[in-house]
Amino acid sequence: MTTEPQAPWANVWTDDAVVHLVPIEDIVWHEFSDSCVCGPDSEPHRPQAAGPDVSYVIHHALDGRP
Ligand SMILES: [Zn+2]
Structure with missing residues (x-):
């Protein structure tokens, strides 16, 4: 059994012109907006x-991760 390192960020496309970079499993829910x-x-x-x-649009994790 292998354990893959989990990426702390997820790319989320919202439309043709904006990419939201949102931390996954953060303590807050991120709106996909500015x-x-x-x-x-x-x-x-x-x-x-x-x-x-x-x-x-680069979101900031609010759980204190580096
Ligand atoms: Zn956010």
């Missing part, structure tokens, strides 16, 4: 030169 309780940071991200502009 007005989430954790005060997420939003930053533009361009994965490919010819690709669409994508915004990352």
